[in-house]
Amino acid sequence: MKSIKSFFLALLLLFLQSTDLHAQYVPEAQENFKIGMAGFTYHKFDLDRTLEDLYTNQVKYLCIKDFHLPFNSTDEEIAAFHQKLAAKGVTGYAVGPIYMRTVEDVDNAFSYAKRVGVDLIVGVPNHELLTHINAKVQEYDFKFAIHMHGPDIDLYPDADDIWSHVKDLDPRMGMCLDIGHTARNGKDPVADLEKYKDRIYDMHIKDVTANTKEGKSIEIGRGILDIPAFINMLRKTGYDGVCSLEHERNMDNPFSGIAESIGFFRGVIVGTKSR
Template identity: 70%
Template sequence: MKLKVLAFLFAITIMACRAQEASTGPQPPAETGEKFKVGIAGYTFVKFDLDKTLETMKALDVHYLCIKDFHLPMTSTDEEIAAFHEKLKASHVTGYAVGPIYMKSKKAVDRAFEYAKRVGVKLIVGVPNVELLPYVDKKVKEYDFKFAIHLHGPDIKIFPDAEDVWNHTKDLDPRIGMCLDIGHDTRNGKDPVADLKKYHTRVFDMHIKDVTAPTKSGYSLEVGRGIIDFPALVNMIRKVGYTGVCSMEHERNQDNPFMGLAESVGYFRAVIETTKK
């Protein structure tokens, strides 16, 4: 109960204080001092343009975005990519990765790696067909990028959980790993805290959400309202020394995700604060 009250107050404070930002200057985010960062997965804003995305991120004081191609198409010119980065810079946001990108052919893999290179990131969140993994291995060596396979729980046949991704990648280049989506991992009957501990050397990105049940029927909802043990998760993030981004991926009510996203960011940051030793 203490965490939920603190999270609520934290979220409301964030929204209120942003109105003062013009006169006081930007404030350091709540997770300052941690090795990991708090970000947002671009899919959260699938029904909104880049301007609304950046406006929301500024209000929440979140500065890291996983770039989806509906905000920056894979066909973008170099000039369009430069303009995109200027928009992000003006909002104090860094695009740290691209994806998830689905890949069903070698041509699609080539396209994804070239896109990431032109965007200027060195992390691809991808979902390649399993038979393409040897080719992904080759491209990782060629580009010196990290490749994080996004797991999807019981919704699609390939890469349902962290164990499955590990089994498919453990003998490949160590730059091939996973985007640990803790919600989907849970919905496939797994424990994301235990999986983070076991597979942390191959966890290059994390999608943060909560779910109602450890089954396919479990659905996504605001962080703190479901069954995931977030204090244990944050403590494990620290214990394994994860230095990547914990990107909030809010999938509930995508026509109007803003209050739910604010609640989720507030709760997650409250857990970060209240679990510090």
């Protein structure tokens, strides 16, 4: 009996040594939407540590923040940045959120995105800049996703507010649906996803402790959000963008919370899948 156990143990070790554990199946592979990471999650960590964590969690999409790739980066530095991402199987799919207070801020953001090689900007612009941004969207053929911040700031608290500002603009002017801030502003992210599906170009996923301003960010699955209903609505609407985790709890050491949140979200993908 001991020899049989040793034989199977040897086979298992051989299998593990010959298998790339980071190339395993991920549940979202069978969905239209993808799982990514908002760069802000790692604002206290350099790019190497960020990519190590993305690799560990088999996350292949990153929304690029300027602390990892500064606005004044040279073409050579941008190329080296993308090489680092590619080595970990990661694609930088967008830039932002970028705060825009002047016309120059807008122009710099579009120039930066073009040099980085993405066609999606997540931004937080002053209202008076929207006409100029609309013209830039048409010039560059980019999508522009306005990020919402719930009750924390007056600028773009939720999807209803963003819609009121973009509904008469170019259809490439839309929103980044932050499901945690949506809930903290007393709104339903599942209903907003269905209502504004044609103008949602990016998404920040998270969970919160309450549907009020006092609600705090928490690991997905521990808060109040109905994640199964949300994933089912992703399927119903056919959302084919990225659902980027923006983890804002224990940001000095967020890694276990990130893994837990992604694991829970993937578990719900499996658990709600029609058989």
